[in-house]
Amino acid sequence: MQAADSHDVDKAVLAATNAFADGSEWREMTGGTRRDIMLKIADVMEKNREELAYYESMDNGKPVNIANNVDIEKCIRCYRYYAGWADKCRDGTTIAMEENPGMFAYTVNEPVGVVGQIIPWNFPLLMQAWKIGPALATGCTVVMKTSEKTPITNTLMADVFREAGLPKGVVNILNGFGPDAGEPLARHNGVDKVAFTGSTAVGKKIQMIAGETNLKNVTLELGGKSP
Numbered sequence: 001m002q003a004a005d006s007h008d009v010d011k012a013v014l015a016a017t018n019a020f021a022d023g024s025e026w027r028e029m030t031g032g033t034r035r036d037i038m039l040k041i042a043d044v045m046e047k048n049r050e051e052l053a054y055y056e057s058m059d060n061g062k063p064v065n066i067a068n069n070v071d072i073e074k075c076i077r078c079y080r081y082y083a084g085w086a087d088k089c090r091d092g093t094t095i096a097m098e099e100n101p102g103m104f105a106y107t108v109n110e111p112v113g114v115v116g117q118i119i120p121w122n123f124p125l126l127m128q129a130w131k132i133g134p135a136l137a138t139g140c141t142v143v144m145k146t147s148e149k150t151p152i153t154n155t156l157m158a159d160v161f162r163e164a165g166l167p168k169g170v171v172n173i174l175n176g177f178g179p180d181a182g183e184p185l186a187r188h189n190g191v192d193k194v195a196f197t198g199s200t201a202v203g204k205k206i207q208m209i210a211g212e213t214n215l216k217n218v219t220l221e222l223g224g225k226s227p
Contacts, residue, residue: 003148003175003176003177003180003181004145004174004175004176004180004181005176005180005181005184006180006181006184008174008176008181009143009174009181009184009185009188010184010188012143012172012174013114013116013143013172013185013188013190013191014190015168015169015172016114016141016142016143016169016170016172016190017114017141017190018169019141019167019168019169019170020111020113020114020140020141024167025167026139026141026167026169026170027139029139029167030087031086031087031088031089031090031139032086032087034083034086034087034136034137034139035083035084035086035087035137036083037136037164037165037166038079038080038082038083038086038133038136038137038164039079039080039083040163040164040165041079041160041161041164041166042075042076042077042079042080042083043164044160044163044164045072045075045076045079045160046076048160049068049072049073049076050068052067052072052125052153052156053065053067053068053071053072054067055152055153055156056071056072056124056125056152056153058152059124059150059151059152059153060121060122060123060124060150071123071124071125071126072125074126074129075125075126075128075129078126078129078130078133079129079133081133082133082134082136082137083137085134085137085138086136086137086138089109089137089138090108090109090110090139091109092106092107092108092109093106093107094106095107109138110139111138111139111140112138112140112192112193112217113140113141113192113193114140114141114142114143114190114191114192114193115131115135115140115141115142115143115191115192115193115194115195116143116144116145116185116186116188116191116193116194116195116216117131117132117135117142117143117144117145117194117195117196118144118145118178118182118185118186118194118195118196118197118198118206119131119144119145119146119147119154119197119198120147120197120198121147121149121150124146124147124150124152124153124154125153125154125157127197128144128146128154128157131144131195131197132144132171135195136166136170136171140193141169141170141171141172142170142171142172143172143174143185143191144171144172144173144174145174145175145176145181145182145185146173146174146175148175148176148177151175154173154175155173155175157173158171158173178202182202183205183209186205186206186209186210187209187212187213188213189213189214191214191216192216192217193216193217193218193219194206194210194216194217194218194219195218195219196218196219196220196221196222197220197221197222198221198222199222199223200222200223203220203222206218206220207220
């Protein structure tokens with residue numbers, strides 16, 4: 001498996017941008033259809049859970065029964081949970097205007113766009129589900145860089161997404177190192193948001209990069225597992 005570089009990031013961002021374009025299959029899709037696709041992702045994982053658990057064990061080193069009963073089980077639940085939001089999260093709010101009683105304001109929730117996602121090694125499939133689940137539910141497209149230490153099962157998920165009926169370009173998965181693929185993804189002006197789980201030092205760098213480029217939104221989960 002060849003490690004991804006900045007050229008691969010450009011290709012993946014372009015694919016995600018095209019999938020998010022006005023008039024695309026994904027943008028025209030109703031929340032109910034997105035819900036059904038996400039439920040199908042969970043169903044396909046359920047059908048192939050023994051194989052996924054085997055490769056998650058090989059990838060990460062945890063026992064197969066732990067991979068199956070914890071990691072795969074929680075992934076399936078995660079996609080089913082966020083599927084339930086897909087046809088509800090676009091609702092907005094109607095707001096009374098006190099200064100102008102005859103008028104009102106309203107809000108409409110819209111997908112942010114192309115989301116760059118970077119995950120660590122410790123829960124490869126579950127980290128992927130935690131990030132991809134809400135992005136799909138809200139109608140975003142994704143470019144995900146997995147950990148170079150655990151690339152196997154995240155790549156296998158491309159087949160799961162395809163079987164579930166996810167349109168081409170909605171989720172793009174890259175395997176590579178931080179300086180070669182992670183930083184170009186965080187810097188890319190075609191990325192509207194970055195979601196990162198990892199070290200505090202890298203999180204600080206991503207926040208700085210966002211300010212240096214297109215002021216993309218940033219969500220960070222940083223540090224160790226202790227308070």
